[in-house]
Amino acid sequence: MNLEWLSLLLGGATLLFLGAVLAFQFLSRYGEAGAARKYEALRQPAKTSNKQALHNGMQQLYTLCSRVPLLRTYLHFIRRRLVILHLGDEWKLRLETMRTALWLWGMLLAAAVPITLWVRDVFTLVMLMIGGWVCHGMLTDVFVQRLEMRLLRQLRQFFGDVRHHYHRHGMVEEAIYEATDEAPYEMTLHGQEIVEVLTDSHAEERLEQYLEAAPNRYLKGLAGLSYLVKEYGDKQTDSGSLYLKALGKLAGELNFELLRRERLGFLLHGLSVIALLPLLFTRPIEAWASYYFSAMDAFYSSMMGWSIKLGLMGGVWLSYVLLRHIQNLETSPKITSRKRWEKWVHGRGWMRWLVHRLGPAPGSREAERMVKLLKETASPLRLEWFYVQRIVAGSMAFLAAMGLFIALHYADRHQVL
Numbered sequence: 001m002n003l004e005w006l007s008l009l010l011g012g013a014t015l016l017f018l019g020a021v022l023a024f025q026f027l028s029r030y031g032e033a034g035a036a037r038k039y040e041a042l043r044q045p046a047k048t049s050n051k052q053a054l055h056n057g058m059q060q061l062y063t064l065c066s067r068v069p070l071l072r073t074y075l076h077f078i079r080r081r082l083v084i085l086h087l088g089d090e091w092k093l094r095l096e097t098m099r100t101a102l103w104l105w106g107m108l109l110a111a112a113v114p115i116t117l118w119v120r121d122v123f124t125l126v127m128l129m130i131g132g133w134v135c136h137g138m139l140t141d142v143f144v145q146r147l148e149m150r151l152l153r154q155l156r157q158f159f160g161d162v163r164h165h166y167h168r169h170g171m172v173e174e175a176i177y178e179a180t181d182e183a184p185y186e187m188t189l190h191g192q193e194i195v196e197v198l199t200d201s202h203a204e205e206r207l208e209q210y211l212e213a214a215p216n217r218y219l220k221g222l223a224g225l226s227y228l229v230k231e232y233g234d235k236q237t238d239s240g241s242l243y244l245k246a247l248g249k250l251a252g253e254l255n256f257e258l259l260r261r262e263r264l265g266f267l268l269h270g271l272s273v274i275a276l277l278p279l280l281f282t283r284p285i286e287a288w289a290s291y292y293f294s295a296m297d298a299f300y301s302s303m304m305g306w307s308i309k310l311g312l313m314g315g316v317w318l319s320y321v322l323l324r325h326i327q328n329l330e331t332s333p334k335i336t337s338r339k340r341w342e343k344w345v346h347g348r349g350w351m352r353w354l355v356h357r358l359g360p361a362p363g364s365r366e367a368e369r370m371v372k373l374l375k376e377t378a379s380p381l382r383l384e385w386f387y388v389q390r391i392v393a394g395s396m397a398f399l400a401a402m403g404l405f406i407a408l409h410y411a412d413r414h415q416v417l
Helices: 002-043 050-066 069-082 090-118 122-169 172-182 185-199 203-213 217-232 242-267 271-292 294-301 303-327 341-346 349-358 365-376 383-416
Strands: none
Touching: 050 069, 050 090, 069 090, 090 122, 122 172, 122 185, 122 217, 122 242, 122 271, 122 303, 172 185, 172 217, 185 203, 185 217, 203 217, 217 242, 271 294, 271 303, 294 303, 303 383, 341 349, 341 383, 349 383, 365 383
16 A cells, blocks of 8 residues: 555656656746847847837828828827826827727727628718717717816816925925825826926926926926926015915916816716717608608608708707817917918919918908907918918818709709609
8 A cells, every 4th residue: 555655656756857847948948039039139129029010110100190180180189198198208109199099990990890781871871970970089088088187186286285395395396296295196297207307407408398298288387387496496575485376376277277177067068969869860750751651751852851861960060069179178279380281282373372362462451350360369370371271161162062962953853753
């Protein structure tokens, strides 16, 4: 019996030894292969891996998409959400923006392909496309607005902490550093960046870089005020510290912005869904009316029926666009350094001739009025570029109206025949 146990023990020990030898050989070969790959990567730095090639391709795709006006606006909308979490790293920010955009486009494509194969009616297909576009916009709005509101609320508390610590130390960088230690995650990222700006040997250059990347004007104001006080000192007035007074005014504007956004969110809550309701009930009502009333089938196929359905879709689309503009209304103008397409179009001789013929004469009362309105709205457009937009929009509307008129004429003629 003892010999049997001893043989089993020796057999188990032998198997464990052989398993350990095989594992050692496998790990040794894997480690050597990994070390060899790392050595080759260091020895040949020009040779990139598949992951690096994919990232470089996404960076190039981001550059190409940024040249298209509609895609540029879409990518900028996603950047507004990601810049809060990827501050100061432009390469990483572009990569995450393009990755998120491709993921969303993949979801839309996966939903659009079966819908296109299943639905044969053009009107129903257009309604589903508008509904999908609206739902996509609502989802992205929820993500962006929630993150922006969370950062603004954290910034309001951050202002109070900076004020408290500045009373204790009298030093801007120390006050912001201690307030950063107590701040939540999103605000900690920006607080650390402002501290690095103030303590850097080239503070002015770092400040310019931060002002370009900061997601809102309140963080820009805090960084600028703190830099000025650190470089030139705080001035004491009859009402107290000038820095604390400016910080209080900035906090007051922030509170007003939070109140405005919360008020708009309360008043406009659910209106986007209400704007979509006509699209949801149009097709069932049409099917019910055509089934029980034969004359309604001819009406929906006539020019008047198509005009009413197209007008309904246009009204829903216009209502949703207006709601989006009201919800995304900003108190500060958006500054952009990109090349405008209006400038390129205005450089053509025939467009300059059209602008000269259709626009107001230079120095006239109408030209002065339009220039004043453009300045009051903080628009980056020149008067000539504004009339280029008008001419292009009017031409597109005319062509769309003519195409719609011809299509409805042929549909009515086909119905009569």
